[in-house]
Amino acid sequence: MPFEFKRLEIPDVILIKPKVFEDERGFFMETYKKPDFEKAGIKGEFVQDNHSKSKYGVLRGLHFQKEPYAQAKIVRCIRGVIYDVAVDLRKNSPTFGKYVGVILSEYNKYMLYIPRGFAHGFVVLSDVAEVVYKVDNVYAPDYEGGLIWNDPDVNIQWPVENPVVSEKDKRWPTLKELIEKDELF
Numbered sequence: 246m247p248f249e250f251k252r253l254e255i256p257d258v259i260l261i262k263p264k265v266f267e268d269e270r271g272f273f274m275e276t277y278k279k280p281d282f283e284k285a286g287i288k289g290e291f292v293q294d295n296h297s298k299s300k301y302g303v304l305r306g307l308h309f310q311k312e313p314y315a316q317a318k319i320v321r322c323i324r325g326v327i328y329d330v331a332v333d334l335r336k337n338s339p340t341f342g343k344y345v346g347v348i349l350s351e352y353n354k355y356m357l358y359i360p361r362g363f364a365h366g367f368v369v370l371s372d373v374a375e376v377v378y379k380v381d382n383v384y385a386p387d388y389e390g391g392l393i394w395n396d397p398d399v400n401i402q403w404p405v406e407n408p409v410v411s412e413k414d415k416r417w418p419t420l421k422e423l424i425e426k427d428e429l430f
């Protein structure tokens with residue numbers, strides 16, 4: 246199989262390590278293969294691909310889309326290095342409110358599968374980073390949701406001290422506020 250699938254501390258979040266074929270020309274790798282991904286438990290139909298570029302210290306997140314536009318994501322860093330985070334917002338989950346964080350980079354070529362029901366974000370650790378990701382539901386601006394990146398109850402250990410955050414991302418609610426509003430999965 247051209248991929249190794251590793252379930253993380255939140256077992257529904259899966260780190261994907263592709264098999265990289267290097268030769269004198271460069272490299273080749275498969276980045277998505279429906280039958281293999283489905284066998285590993287990644288079952289969505291991925292209907293949209295996204296690409297963003299960010300400078301050092303930029304933090305995008307923590308984002309999700311509300312039902313019925315919730316999105317699973319397969320995230321990959323094709324240039325530079327990011328610290329990528331998924332926070333479990335599924336209220337009946339044994340890992341509700343917990344997060345996992347991994348380094349994704351152009352060097353390790355790892356990908357992160359994040360199911361529906363999670364908030365997702367990343368911070369850039371290189372001068373520039375380009376991130377591409379597949380999602381299994383289309384963008385629906387009226388259904389955007391978020392969790393504040395520095396929520397003390399989630400306590401994400403971001404490896405950048407003063408990240409660059411958009412005005413929109415400064416205004417997301419805390420986990421407690423999401424619970425009060427029942428804006429969970």
Ligand SMILES: Cc1cn([C@H]2C[C@H](O)[C@@H](COP(=O)(O)OP(=O)(O)O[C@H]3O[C@@H](C)C(=O)[C@@H](O)[C@H]3O)O2)c(=O)[nH]c1=O
Binds near residue numbers: 297306365384
């Ligand atoms: C996410 C998205 C944004 N846009 C537009 C809206 C806006 O004008 C512009 C920038 O949007 P944002 O500031 O929300 O982009 P960004 O902060 O990069 O949002 C992304 O962050 C990461 C962490 C995710 O997990 C993604 O799902 C997505 O929420 O792009 C689309 O047209 N389609 C999309 O799917």
